[in-house]
Amino acid sequence: MALVSWKTARITRQGLALLERGEWLTDEVMTFWLEYFSTAAPPDGLGQPQDVLVMDPVLGNLIVFEEDKGGRGKYEGVHWALLALARDGEELRGSYYDSMGTGNLHTAQLLAAKLAPKTEVRVAPAGKQQNACDCGVFALLFAEALCRDKDPKDVTQAQAEAARKHMASHIWRLAKP
Numbered sequence: 001m002a003l004v005s006w007k008t009a010r011i012t013r014q015g016l017a018l019l020e021r022g023e024w025l026t027d028e029v030m031t032f033w034l035e036y037f038s039t040a041a042p043p044d045g046l047g048q049p050q051d052v053l054v055m056d057p058v059l060g061n062l063i064v065f066e067e068d069k070g071g072r073g074k075y076e077g078v079h080w081a082l083l084a085l086a087r088d089g090e091e092l093r094g095s096y097y098d099s100m101g102t103g104n105l106h107t108a109q110l111l112a113a114k115l116a117p118k119t120e121v122r123v124a125p126a127g128k129q130q131n132a133c134d135c136g137v138f139a140l141l142f143a144e145a146l147c148r149d150k151d152p153k154d155v156t157q158a159q160a161e162a163a164r165k166h167m168a169s170h171i172w173r174l175a176k177p
Helices: 013-017 027-039 057-065 105-115 135-147 157-175
Strands: 002-006 009-012 082-088 091-097 121-123
Touching: 002 013, 002 027, 002 157, 009 013, 009 027, 013 027, 013 157, 027 057, 027 135, 027 157, 057 105, 082 105, 082 135, 091 105, 105 121, 135 157
Parallel strands: 091 121
Antiparallel strands: 002 009, 082 091
């Protein structure tokens, strides 16, 4: 049962528990927070800006792997990274942000090719996590940094730890009538 619904996203108590230190974020948490961040009023969110489109991570994987074995997909990833597409005049440019390396670069390139053919994806400087469980938090912080005209390379482990607490407190506030 959903603890909180926001627009089209829902989060359960089990999902909220994944914001505890040392837990990996799932599609549920990522989708909920991206939906909240991209539509909530400032300063917490972006307030539905006209120049930002946030794609549900599950949809991104479905697009990439839709043609594999009758649509069943072959996604087996356990790592979050961020693909950002930005308009540069008439061209789109792709930037890949990853807190651990380039493990999902090929998937990001496949997604970019399906969304905007001929778009080159480059590896962009990004902050690095110091554990094996904060890639989702870093991906969310990279997205926020880009939307707020900050540099994803400046995202730190301390910010990731603070972001977990920040997200959890916001969700609990939304859960209260």
